Amino acid sequence: MSITAPRGFRAAAVASGIKPEGLDLALVAADRGGPAAAVFTTNRAQAGPVLVSREHLASGRARAAVVNAGCANAATGEVGLADAREMATLVAQGLSCRSEEIVVASTGVIGVRLPMEKLRAGVPRAVRQLSVDGAGDAARAILTTDTRPKEVLVEVALSSGTVRIGGMAKGAGMIAPRMATMLAFFTTDAGLEAAALERALREAVGASLNRITVDGDTSTNDMALILSSGVAARVLPGSDETAFREGLVIAARRIAEMIVRDGEGATRVAEVRVEGAASDADADAIARTIAESPLVKTALHGGDPNWGRILAAAGRAGVAFDVKGMDIWIGDVWVAEGGAARAYNEAVAAAAMGEDPVRLRVRLRDGGATSWMWTTDLSHGYVDVNAHYRS
Amino acid sequence: MSITAPRGFRAAAVASGIKPEGLDLALVAADRGGPAAAVFTTNRAQAGPVLVSREHLASGRARAAVVNAGCANAATGEVGLADAREMATLVAQGLSCRSEEIVVASTGVIGVRLPMEKLRAGVPRAVRQLSVDGAGDAARAILTTDTRPKEVLVEVALSSGTVRIGGMAKGAGMIAPRMATMLAFFTTDAGLEAAALERALREAVGASLNRITVDGDTSTNDMALILSSGVAARVLPGSDETAFREGLVIAARRIAEMIVRDGEGATRVAEVRVEGAASDADADAIARTIAESPLVKTALHGGDPNWGRILAAAGRAGVAFDVKGMDIWIGDVWVAEGGAARAYNEAVAAAAMGEDPVRLRVRLRDGGATSWMWTTDLSHGYVDVNAHYRS
Numbered sequence: 082m083s084i085t086a087p088r089g090f091r092a093a094a095v096a097s098g099i100k101p102e103g104l105d106l107a108l109v110a111a112d113r114g115g116p117a118a119a120v121f122t123t124n125r126a127q128a129g130p131v132l133v134s135r136e137h138l139a140s141g142r143a144r145a146a147v148v149n150a151g152c153a154n155a156a157t158g159e160v161g162l163a164d165a166r167e168m169a170t171l172v173a174q175g176l177s178c179r180s181e182e183i184v185v186a187s188t189g190v191i192g193v194r195l196p197m198e199k200l201r202a203g204v205p206r207a208v209r210q211l212s213v214d215g216a217g218d219a220a221r222a223i224l225t226t227d228t229r230p231k232e233v234l235v236e237v238a239l240s241s242g243t244v245r246i247g248g249m250a251k252g253a254g255m256i257a258p259r260m261a262t263m264l265a266f267f268t269t270d271a272g273l274e275a276a277a278l279e280r281a282l283r284e285a286v287g288a289s290l291n292r293i294t295v296d297g298d299t300s301t302n303d304m305a306l307i308l309s310s311g312v313a314a315r316v317l318p319g320s321d322e323t324a325f326r327e328g329l330v331i332a333a334r335r336i337a338e339m340i341v342r343d344g345e346g347a348t349r350v351a352e353v354r355v356e357g358a359a360s361d362a363d364a365d366a367i368a369r370t371i372a373e374s375p376l377v378k379t380a381l382h383g384g385d386p387n388w389g390r391i392l393a394a395a396g397r398a399g400v401a402f403d404v405k406g407m408d409i410w411i412g413d414v415w416v417a418e419g420g421a422a423r424a425y426n427e428a429v430a431a432a433a434m435g436e437d438p439v440r441l442r443v444r445l446r447d448g449g450a451t452s453w454m455w456t457t458d459l460s461h462g463y464v465d466v467n468a469h470y471r472s
Numbered sequence: 473m474s475i476t477a478p479r480g481f482r483a484a485a486v487a488s489g490i491k492p493e494g495l496d497l498a499l500v501a502a503d504r505g506g507p508a509a510a511v512f513t514t515n516r517a518q519a520g521p522v523l524v525s526r527e528h529l530a531s532g533r534a535r536a537a538v539v540n541a542g543c544a545n546a547a548t549g550e551v552g553l554a555d556a557r558e559m560a561t562l563v564a565q566g567l568s569c570r571s572e573e574i575v576v577a578s579t580g581v582i583g584v585r586l587p588m589e590k591l592r593a594g595v596p597r598a599v600r601q602l603s604v605d606g607a608g609d610a611a612r613a614i615l616t617t618d619t620r621p622k623e624v625l626v627e628v629a630l631s632s633g634t635v636r637i638g639g640m641a642k643g644a645g646m647i648a649p650r651m652a653t654m655l656a657f658f659t660t661d662a663g664l665e666a667a668a669l670e671r672a673l674r675e676a677v678g679a680s681l682n683r684i685t686v687d688g689d690t691s692t693n694d695m696a697l698i699l700s701s702g703v704a705a706r707v708l709p710g711s712d713e714t715a716f717r718e719g720l721v722i723a724a725r726r727i728a729e730m731i732v733r734d735g736e737g738a739t740r741v742a743e744v745r746v747e748g749a750a751s752d753a754d755a756d757a758i759a760r761t762i763a764e765s766p767l768v769k770t771a772l773h774g775g776d777p778n779w780g781r782i783l784a785a786a787g788r789a790g791v792a793f794d795v796k797g798m799d800i801w802i803g804d805v806w807v808a809e810g811g812a813a814r815a816y817n818e819a820v821a822a823a824a825m826g827e828d829p830v831r832l833r834v835r836l837r838d839g840g841a842t843s844w845m846w847t848t849d850l851s852h853g854y855v856d857v858n859a860h861y862r863s
Contacts, residue, residue, distance in 0.1 A: 126787030158812030191780025383859030389582025396517030421549030422583035468774030
């Protein structure tokens with residue numbers, strides 16, 4: 082139980098045949114339509130399901146989300162858009178609601194059409210199987226080559242009762258080539274308007290899913306969605322809303338951590354912290370550049386406290402910071418001060434590279450802005466899963 | 473003979489002991505000071521030698537360049553700046569010229585001080601050994617863990633005689649950790665003013681060394697320098713200048729190709745072409761994002777004609793292009809049209825991934841701007857050379 086733990090939700094998954102074997106079609110449905118919000122990939126090349134879901138969510142309401150693995154329905158043109166619309170219609174027919182109430186998501190190979198005959202057979206089966214016990218199957222059905230399902234459940238005590246936030250996600254592996262990546266689905270039985278739900282989701286994603294990187298490659302199909310049934314307790318303005326938002330941040334961070342830990346070939350995870358930047362954008366740019374640097378990521382893989390690479394990556398982040406104000410820590414070891422080497426114990430620094438997560442910290446003296454990112458090491462496993470195809 | 477093939481130049485190299493063994497200190501000197509120009513790393517964290525060389529070249533003239541391998545003298549603060557100045561002074565004393573006429577460059581470990589006593593002994597020895605036969609030794613002395621020296625010689629016929637452009641470079645391997653990367657040195661016996669020399673160098677570097685990427689990590693020590701003796705023939709405005717500039721572009725491109733082919737762990741090289749962009753900046757951003765994408769680079773490694781990754785990388789380049797106008801070719805195989813899959817022969821596309829270089833081409837319909845980049849594959853070798861340290 083994860084996405085069906087909030088009251089008012091059911092889920093199901095079937096093996097529709099889009100993938101050669103196993104569950105590949107998941108459905109999450111509220112008993113009735115309610116407020117919903119989503120954030121989508123910023124990639125210019127957005128997949129058909131992303132375009133259709135964005136259009137459907139313009140109303141701020143949704144009834145259900147349908148997700149297939151094995152085919153991303155991306156770079157498929159007008160025909161892919163029509164296929165995504167039909168996928169929504171198939172679910173709407175089963176649930177006796179309007180197509181506009183259905184969110185669609187796809188993940189898998191780019192540039193290949195959805196096998197619609199398999200969806201026409203599979204969606205009605207999934208609708209018939211909807212159950213509160215279907216969450217585990219749904220979480221497995223959306224995986225591509227992730228090594229494990231990713232589910233979360235957070236309870237939040239509000240003034241008028243306890244509400245739940247459930248979630249499931251796939252990805253941060255483009256593990257089999259041509260795979261699109263991150264999909265995250267949250268449900269809640271808390272009652273709040275679509276606008277408040279969207280604010281909470283944007284805030285939570287900004288502090289979780291947008292702060293992980295495996296390879297810096299943003300997919301064409303990414304999406305994070307929250308559906309709310311509102312049947313448990315109403316989120317009142319003030320402390321209730323704060324509690325709900327904090328709960329959603331916790332849920333999204335747990336999901337984000339599961340994704341990065343299941344990152345392609347990952348053997349280590351690191352947290353990159355940047356402090357003292359002139360602006361949030363500066364802090365973000367520096368943290369992201371360090372977190373995505375192949376040299377930092379290979380040093381992480383080798384357990385090498387190679388702070389020179391952290392300095393060099395920060396320096397190419399496109400931010401006009403004062404290098405003479407830059408301090409660097411690896412774990413608790415202060416390795417560079419004022420942009421220059423500092424005397425430190427190499428063995429202790431090397432040991433800090435064995436912590437989980439490895440903590441890389443940069444402090445500037447340009448202002449009060451901070452940022453952070455989670456990243457993985459760059460390993461032989463990453464090369465293997467991405468170089469060798471024929472999925 | 474490469475950098476000493478242009479008349480008026482001598483070179484030398486010695487084993488000064490900065491590296492555990494082998495040549496590690498190179499000197500290139502003109503018989504007398506002449507026009508000189510350089511371009512430097514854009515990294516915010518610029519090494520001491522970069523700061524000193526930039527200051528010295530403000531006059532537009534130089535007599536000699538001194539280069540050590542084994543220590544980058546980067547992230548060494550005020551003390552590193554003073555060391556770089558002393559390195560210039562040691563050469564100036566040997567050549568009986570002003571320190572401001574000396575360009576200094578260092579490559580190697582970041583965050584470690586130069587062993588000045590070794591330079592105090594080594595520089596005078598290098599000065600004594602200066603000879604027109606010293607080019608090969610100099611080209612070897614500046615290497616860190618490059619697998620081979622990189623030298624070039626181009627002859628250009630001007631109206632009043634033939635001039636020569638010689639060059640040597642190291643890098644596009646941060647092969648041993650904490651290494652800084654690209655250094656390129658050109659000499660010419662063509663006579664032209666410093667301003668014209670700088671224009672020619674900027675143009676040549678923009679069409680060569682700035683278009684190669686191995687890992688997207690810009691070093692703290694990069695520098696490309698050209699020294700001119702002017703003793704062979706004068707570059708007159710007009711067709712002479714065009715011929716000289718074309719010659720320098722050819723020399724710089726050959727050097728750039730040598731660097732990318734010696735890239736860390738590289739088993740394949742690819743040329744990424746972008747056409748039809750709205751602006752040069754847009755074309756550059758898309759070409760660079762594709763060339764640096766870990767997913768494109770691992771597909772290249774696996775010989776996988778995975779155009780979906782090219783589309784996805786272009787889409788995240790931060791450029792507002794029209795996806796419906798995007799066509800993609802792998803070699804001569806047209807794989808995507810209007811942002812969507814096209815029927816093509818998979819075996820022929822896979823064969824195109826075996827060409828040298830692999831040609832990846834993206835055509836947009838937003839304007840007339842074009843760009844290109846050279847890149848390497850991301851291989852196990854890259855992970856090995858960067859993960860395992862203790863140099």
